[in-house]
Amino acid sequence: MTLSLxxxxxxxxxxxYxxxxSEATTAGTPSTGTRELEAFAGAxxxxxxxTEGGMRDIEAEELFVVTAGKASFGDSPL
Structure with missing residues (x-):
């Protein structure tokens, strides 16, 4: 398989966006924005x-890179 971006x-x-x-929001009134770019090996x-605010979400498998601002995450149950 070859990935070319x-x-x-x-x-x-x-x-x-x-x-x-509301049940996932923990602070403020956040929104999420997405754009799919490519698929590779089923991912x-x-x-x-x-946007600014807080939310709770569980992802089974995810990799992310913070490119601007800051982020924090934890493994505590909801």
Missing amino acids: DVINVNSVPLD VRVR GIGIWEM
């Missing part, structure tokens, strides 16, 4: 962004 500035890609569900590759 163009070099992009992830901070300038337009995203589709939705409000975080989706894309951009995910969260």
Whole structure:
């Protein structure tokens, strides 16, 4: 398998935003923005962004890179 992506500035890609569900919100009124870029070996590759605020979410398998701002996460149960 070969993966070929163009070099992009992830901070300038337009995203589709939705409000975080109230039951998942822990602070503020956050929204999440997404844009799928590619699929590789059964995994989706894309951009995910969260506006200021807090939320709880569980992902089984995920890799992320913070490109701007800051993030914190933990493994405590909901």
